[in-house]
Amino acid sequence: MPKESNMHMIRRRMMRILATTLVLLLVGVFLSSCSKTPTTSMVPAREKIIRVDQSWPCHIDPAVGMDNAADIAVVNLYDTLVKVGDNNIPQPEAAKSWDYDQATDTYTFHLNTGIKFHAGGELTASDVVFSLNRLITIGQGYSYLFKRIVATCKALDPQTVQISLKQPYGPFLVIVPHLCILSEKEVMAHIKADGPYGSFGDYGTDWLVTHDAGSGPYMVKEMKTAESLTCIRFPDYWQGWDPAAPDTFQELAANEPVTVRTLMSRQQLEISDEWQPAENYTAMSQIPGVEVTRFLTGAILNLSFNTSRPPLDDIHFRRALVYSFDYATCRTLFPGSSPTNGPVGSGLPGWNSSSPTMEQDMEKAKAELKLSKYKSDLGKYPVEFDWVAEVPDEEKVALLMQFDCAELGIKINVVKTPWLTAIANTAKANTSPMIFAQIKTSIAYPEAGALLENAYSSAGIGTYSACHWFTSAVQSDLDKKINDTMKTMDPATRYEKYKILTDTIVNLASDMVCCEVAQRHAYQAGYLDWPAADHAKAGEKVNVMPSYRMYFRDFRFITGK
């Protein structure tokens, strides 16, 4: 017995010593971490990395992606025939010049030489043809811009591409930036044999979720789907490099306001996304070295009405809604916003400056409601307002509208919808949201048509831009007008026709345009030079297309900061 208890004693003591050491170790680690200041660079010179947060998904396959995060990635990973400059006019990129034959509606692009792909090889006309065919076949992303109008695409010789259109299309040159040129060899080397595209298998869609096949200034280093995208500099980029340009850029799927703000204050984020709640921009502007920039580029906060679902099928009811809204208060919710007068913002060419701005008028609202066939059944016809969960400020608009409409006796139900569910719902008329709040910032090309064409023509039906579901009479009239406008080759005439189009749409009361929103980003002005932000500060013209504002090769790190 004594021997056993001795053993016990010894064992107990050893355990105690072990436990104490372990505890001391943990405490030591904790204390040591406390003493280190929790800011950034462990390295003396600042690493030239730009980190942006965005809302996910980020589909970097240029034939698939259409989301904000993808647009930013794609503009840096791929080259296109033509790019849109700050003056919103097409400029050469992969194509050094082009000709247009009016008689046959054919564009002929002459390519630059020496454009290298990340994986090797040079960019030739066959890559362009391959990319366009791939885009149209897969049919997602920006293919809708090309599907309707492109007839054929041929490689006349390794430096010449010929694209024939089915009919004249005015803005063709400014939609070409959405045709990203992929390396045919690289994609075909990574296709999966069994897929829905016949001999092309899956057309490389699986591989391109996490890789790129481009020739742009940056290349994919690591794509952690649902977490982050990291891209590094492509040293052999054919247009060369400035030493102060970023070496790396990273997109982070971390757009929760607290996260963004914390990362900003620890200098672990360089640019915030544009969907933060207003309170967060105010808070971030207080961080030393951080500024909040403002781009007024024609983006609007738009509520689309599904005109096929009662009670929104009655134009008087819709007009009543439009007149009842408190536009002035709404503008206070979005600092930096301005009044609108139609479905196009003032920053876009083709905006109708002579239309009256929208303001609240309760008397007119009541008058319109009296003309509506639903006036005595308002309780039986609630209207559902879907707002996008990833944009918390939209809820403020929803509740404001609910409050205003209650005065008229109109019942509004507010529904928070995740973006992907919203997109899925818009595919059919009966699931499409009755009121759908959208902040339309992704302007596909720098003209009013970007906001009008897809949203109001029958070609866009079933996508999230066009959820009006007009009657066939109304729709065919709109189609005719839109078709005619888009066929106009002369820009000035086209812009005038846009104005007529917007007037028609305003009369239809198919949307309620709350205000023109300024897109705001918080960024580290202390050590980062952002060309677009500088233009905005100086009151100069800013590139209307959001992705070009994030062309990282033009950014500069301020030396010594």
Add this chain to the structure above:
Amino acid sequence: MRMGPFLLRRLFFSIFVLVGVSILIFAIARVVPGDPARMALGPDVPQETVDSLRKEMHLDKSLPVQYFYWVRGIVHGDFGKSLVSYRDVGDDIKEYLPATLELSLFSTIFVVVFSITLGVVAARYRNSWVDNLIRITSYVGIAIPPFVLATLFLLVFGFYWPVLPVIGRISTTFASVHKVSGFLLLDSLLSGNMPAFWDSFKHLLAPALAGAMGKIFQEARITRSAMVDNMGKDYLAAERGYGIPERVTMFKYLLKPSFIPTASVMGLDIASLVSNSFLVELIFNWPGLSRYVVNAMLNKDLNAISAGIVVFSLVFIVVNIAVDVIVAYLDPRIRLGSTKES
């Protein structure tokens, strides 16, 4: 020892349960309206491509046949494609499961260590101020929901007292740690990357603590009351009579039998830690499977939802069996065959 047949019976029933779970989940997923093929390809794609994908996904066959194909796919590790990430759900799971497991394991260590310590201390010094303090904190600790605690941690550690990082698994300033197991702590140790090890360790502290807090206090209470109950028992009086020191009595002879009720509750809690971690993962931006499944649910990504639930149930069942084995080891009565079924 009748461990063998005991284990076998549990395994058999667990497989049965797993099958039941899979049928339930499959039924729920298929009840949702909408065409999965159309949702996977997007609204612009021509109908022929959608139809050929429908054929590929066996959507044109009857439900039991679809179930068969689904199960066969799962057994081969093919969970289908995710609507959100556009790639195989299996790949998504492989990427996120280690993160959740690492967090849960860390939480488990906290729970086991702290709850036993607190419970034993409270029992040892019962009815003194130590015991009362622990009791009051327990009540409060249990009442605060984990997501409230997590939010408070975020507030405190994120802004007022930034000693712990509160976002993600590792600071963005670190290059990617070479991936062996997916467990950042292990991987960084294996590759000798000590700064990364300490950094990921620090990142684990706040979320693990937030998730573990309520459970720590709950189990501490159960341990304490079980120990107090057992304290008056005869065999302990005998040991004290023999002169065995109090510490030995406490830990060796008292803790084991008192631990049994705690163990069963702890087992359930640990099993559910994996899946209930989504609240903590959401707040701390932890890239884990729970957060992935929650996102899938909000986005109606059916393949991901089904796969996630199957994986969670599997983990739940496995941990439950493991806990039952441990409890059986601790309580010879069970081992030796008193048939307290389930």
Add this chain to the structure above:
Amino acid sequence: MTTLSHEAPPSRHQGEYRKLSAKDILTENVRKYWYKFSRNKLSVVGLGVVTIVVLAALFAPWVAPYPQHASVYVDYKNASQPPSFRFLMGTDIFGRDIFSRIIFAFRGALWMAILVLVISVPIGVILGLVAGYYKNTWIDTLIMRLSDVFLAIPPLILAMAIASVLKPNLTNAMLAVTVMWWPWYSRLVYGMASSYRNDNFVIAAELTGASKGHILFREILPNCLSPVFTKIALDVGWVILIGASLSFVGLGEQPPTPALGQMISDAARYMPDMWWYTVFPGLAIAVMILGFNLLGDGIRDMLEQGLS
């Protein structure tokens, strides 16, 4: 607690026989239960808290200073105000008084707890009784394996799966939690029923030809009730917690109806400047759950057979 009715207790009225009335027995029982309950001061605190919460929820339109803020209302001029005498707990980003909204949120939480338990407990108890009585037959296996299936799916995940498949509103959240809650009760009752099943009084009842219904509900069930009630009392807190977790993810009450979990999830974005938006709803949930937990412990002490 019974006294033989022909034995009169000593009383001042010598020679008069006085039976114990039902009122006396009731008072005795109440006193006994109250004594056991109030031995732990914390249980009394819990009772107090629960009473306040329930009363506040019942009389919300009169208790809350700004009842209209809990429904369709916005006032952006007063948005994001810190706590003041005018707005006791501050306002949210829409200008609504948080204190009033918390009181109305109690309603939804309590309603959900009541409904969930009222539906799931009877189902669980009945199934447990039947399974326990018919132990080792196919009925037993069927019911217990079914409950195993539901228990194998982690509780919150199952509730979320169901709630997310259906439209997000309070009813569906309640449905989801009910579906996942009943197995706990059938497990509990099964253990007890299967052991009572072989006791003499049950066998006696069977031999005298009592119907199955009588045996299950008049013989076995009353003996199982104590632990069931205890569990119910403790479960209220848990159901509220799960309800809050569901509304945190957006699968509960829809705006503008207030729900505590949803308030916290919204508020998390605006930290740390709008700390009142997170802290007060968080405290409210904690206090409510704490109250129910303490009350539940007290009820457990009260119903315990014998003194511990």
